[in-house]
């Protein structure tokens with residue numbers, strides 16, 4: 148589906164990207180003591196769910212936080228390192244500001260990040276002090292905003308721009324040559340350009356055909372590229388551990404929310420930590436199941452399991468922990484741009500029945516993520532574009548009788564009934580599901 152509103156944006160974004168690309172690279176040199184572009188990707192993976200640079204979300208705005216804490220609280224980087232690694236421990240140690248900020252934010256728990264190294268934290272802090280200049284544009288266009296993709300995207304744009312420039316140059320050149328060769332003052336033209344013009348004149352049709360084809364090719368490339376930005380259906384990155392949902396959720400029937408437990412309570416579903424894996428893999432150390440994906444083997448699965456132990460520092464022969472941990476860096480598959488607000492709880496709890504009915508699925512997750520229980524590797528099952536959200540909001544009838552909605556929409560429901568009649572179907576758009584502010588910060 149082509150959405151012109153989107154297209155315009157992406158066109159602009161694409162134009163800026165070439166500039167942004169070189170610019171953001173140039174910026175890296177100014178870092179205080181970390182790599183802001185690595186910091187940016189760490190920030191997006193670990194912090195962006197609760198923090199933005201320029202405004203308060205669930206936690207405080209983090210733009211310039213190093214400077215702010217230094218100026219206002221006299222706290223240095225050490226404090227930030229301790230806080231980010233384990234804020235609860237810092238509070239428990241009696242740190243005054245740690246307790247105060249927790250109270251200021253109504254005791255909202257920030258996740259602990261023991262897996263981040265000091266260098267990682269310095270990188271994140273470098274990013275908060277010194278974000279790449281045209282960050283928004285880069286964010287919007289980078290496919291699924293992963294690191295690996297921003298380079299080819301930038302390179303592609305530059306490639307296309309160069310091609311386009313070449314083409315224009317050629318056209319102008321040819322045009323003047325044709326004019327010169329046909330003009331009366333033809334003697335002004337140089338020898339070789341005359342001959343070039345003659346050749347061109349002779350093979351006019353062929354030359355135009357070649358030029359036309361080139362033009363079409365460039366245009367087609369740009370078109371496909373721009374339509375593709377932000378639409379990642381089918382996106383399936385390689386993961387550091389070959390973790391099979393088909394084996395865990397399908398064969399073993401483990402409930403999605405056993406591992407993605409925050410889907411019910413919060414904005415994000417989250418990826419389980421290795422500690423959770425150990426609930427089972429403390430015992431289960433090799434693969435003995437019947438299911439084996441084509442091209443894989445039991446041996447392969449068993450080897451993949453060992454990566455959990457390596458990550459969490461578990462010596463399985465002695466059943467002891469060595470303390471040598473290294474994080475599993477799962478590649479993030481779904482990642483909305485920062486300016487979009489999506490809340491799992493709203494859909495998984497309040498919307499559960501409505502969505503299951505509308506999409507005819509027996510697990511609410513499948514409506515948006517597809518049959519994850521049948522995927523060896525998770526891939527993006529839908530477009531996850533604005534049009535996709537809106538389409539479902541237009542179609543899905545709200546379940547006004549569940550506890551959540553009874554409480555929240557009691558008055559609204561009465562009004563809607565008066566307006567549309569007792570029997571009318573009330574879809575999500577009627578309760579505000581098409582309002583820009585509901586989905587955008």
Ligand code: HEC
Nearest residue numbers: 193194197205206207231248249252254255256257258271
């Ligand atoms: C689950 C939500 C959540 C995540 C994820 C999160 N934070 Fe926080 N953060 C908070 C909240 C809430 C506060 C306010 C204090 C409190 O309630 O504990 C906070 C406070 C902070 C503060 C103190 C800021 C100040 O002004 O005093 C810093 C620094 C911080 N977070 C950094 C980070 C970094 C870096 C990451 C990512 C590695 C991160 N946070 C991830 C929720 C989160």
Ligand code: HEC
Nearest residue numbers: 390395396401402403406477479480481512516519520525
């Ligand atoms: C045993 C734990 C476990 C269970 C059970 C589980 N998952 Fe996952 N899930 C993971 C892990 C680990 C990842 C990260 C690796 C990956 O993407 O495969 C993940 C990734 C995902 C992702 C992609 C996240 C991203 O990066 O955007 C989705 C979507 C997802 N799971 C949905 C489900 C659904 C739906 C179910 C139930 C059918 C389910 N999961 C059951 C552990 C689990």
Ligand code: HEC
Nearest residue numbers: 389390391394399419423424427433434435436448451452
């Ligand atoms: C609720 C129990 C449970 C949890 C939690 C769990 N697993 Fe498993 N896992 C299993 C079972 C059962 C098998 C299959 C064993 C068999 O059939 O012999 C398995 C198999 C595996 C395999 C081999 C097959 C495959 O998927 O490639 C890997 C690797 C694996 N688990 C990784 C993980 C990781 C990583 C986590 C944490 C994100 C995790 N598991 C969490 C129960 C669990």
Ligand code: HEC
Nearest residue numbers: 403407410415416417481482483489494495511512514515
């Ligand atoms: C209405 C559609 C919808 C439903 C229903 C839904 N999800 Fe999601 N899910 C999303 C979107 C959109 C994102 C991307 C969120 C983002 O990037 O901010 C996402 C992201 C995720 C992620 C990646 C981590 C994160 O939270 O960003 C996991 C894991 C996940 N979903 C699991 C689940 C599970 C498990 C269920 C069922 C309990 C579920 N989802 C139900 C739309 C949905």
Ligand code: HEC
Nearest residue numbers: 488489497498501502514536539543575578579580585586
């Ligand atoms: C499969 C259908 C479906 C999809 C896809 C979907 N939603 Fe929803 N959404 C719902 C339903 C149903 C509700 C109403 C839940 C309730 O009963 O409160 C809802 C409610 C909301 C609300 C609250 C609206 C209000 O007025 O209170 C927001 C915000 C929202 N969705 C955002 C999104 C975003 C952002 C996306 C895309 C990333 C999305 N939704 C995709 C079904 C969907």
Ligand code: HEC
Nearest residue numbers: 153156377378484487531532533536537580581582583586
């Ligand atoms: C149901 C949720 C929802 C509503 C309502 C909504 N948006 Fe969006 N919007 C999104 C999502 C999700 C994206 C990101 C799409 C992507 O990354 O492909 C988006 C992207 C955008 C973009 C960036 C263009 C792009 O393609 O990345 C603009 C501009 C925008 N929305 C404007 C609006 C305006 C104006 C309104 C009100 C008329 C609105 N949105 C209402 C969910 C919503």
